[in-house]
Amino acid sequence: QKEVEQNSGPLSVPEGAIASLNCTYSDRGSQSFFWYRQYSGKSPELIMFIYSNGDKEDGRFTAQLNKASQYVSLLIRDSQPSDSATYLCAVTEYGNKLVFGAGTILRVKS
Amino acid sequence: EAQVTQNPRYLITVTGKKLTVTCSQNMNHEYMSWYRQDPGLGLRQIYYSMNVEVTDKGDVPEGYKVSRKEKRNFPLILESPSPNQTSLYFCASSLKRTDTQYFGPGTRLTVL
Numbered sequence: 300q301k302e303v304e305q306n307s308g309p310l311s312v313p314e315g316a317i318a319s320l321n322c323t324y325s326d327r328g329s330q331s332f333f334w335y336r337q338y339s340g341k342s343p344e345l346i347m348f349i350y351s352n353g354d355k356e357d358g359r360f361t362a363q364l365n366k367a368s369q370y371v372s373l374l375i376r377d378s379q380p381s382d383s384a385t386y387l388c389a390v391t392e393y394g395n396k397l398v399f400g401a402g403t404i405l406r407v408k409s
Numbered sequence: 410e411a412q413v414t415q416n417p418r419y420l421i422t423v424t425g426k427k428l429t430v431t432c433s434q435n436m437n438h439e440y441m442s443w444y445r446q447d448p449g450l451g452l453r454q455i456y457y458s459m460n461v462e463v464t465d466k467g468d469v470p471e472g473y474k475v476s477r478k479e480k481r482n483f484p485l486i487l488e489s490p491s492p493n494q495t496s497l498y499f500c501a502s503s504l505k506r507t508d509t510q511y512f513g514p515g516t517r518l519t520v521l
Contacts, residue, residue: 307449331507342499342512343452387452391507399444401451 302326303390305400314409318375322388322400325369332364332371333389337402343387347373378407411436415500415513422490423521430485430516432500438511440503441483442467443475445496446515452499458483459506490520 302325312318320334331350335343349355349362349371361374371390375382388400413434422428434441442457444467454467458477472494474486483502487494500513 342515345509399452
């Protein structure tokens with residue numbers, strides 16, 4: 300079982316819709332959770348981080364964390380074609396190791 | 410401007426010819442690491458460094474070496490590159506190991 304799992308996609312949504320990206324992790328003791336966006340051929344860049352259960356909103360982005368169920372999600376409201384990218388989930392596991400998922404490809408169609 | 414730089418950005422080489430990919434950060438970060446990214450496998454950590462002269466293996470260290478003689482620099486060395494090391498390489502830095510990672514622009518390496 301992979302430590303951090305994401306559906307590889309591609310996830311296709313129409314412009315203006317809500318895109319929902321999910322990530323599950325294996326370590327119940329995980330404390331920090333990150334979402335990175337990576338455009339094709341470019342380096343990952345941080346979108347959001349979340350440490351506490353519940354929702355965290357930043358503009359069109361909302362991160363949701365449920366530690367009991369060991370999943371973290373990213374919602375993108377009013378999706379734009381410029382949101383088309385690969386989204387990487389990263390989780391700190393076993394105290395001091397940052398583990399990345401393989402990423403979900405998002406395609407927003409205009 | 411706060412940044413992580415890598416050089417070269419693109420490199421085509423042949424099997425067995427030693428190469429070094431440089432990485433430098435100007436944010437005074439203690440933690441630096443190298444990742445390789447391959448389709449379907451995501452980012453896999455090669456080596457990391459907690460501080461000057463402190464380095465350790467990540468998940469896929471075979472065939473690679475690193476050094477950390479200065480806080481800002483963390484070069485990746487391939488002593489005898491092989492075709493299975495063809496990949497996209499990223500250097501990253503952060504304040505601590507579990508903090509937000511700041512990535513360099515990437516180095517696309519092809520080993521023939």
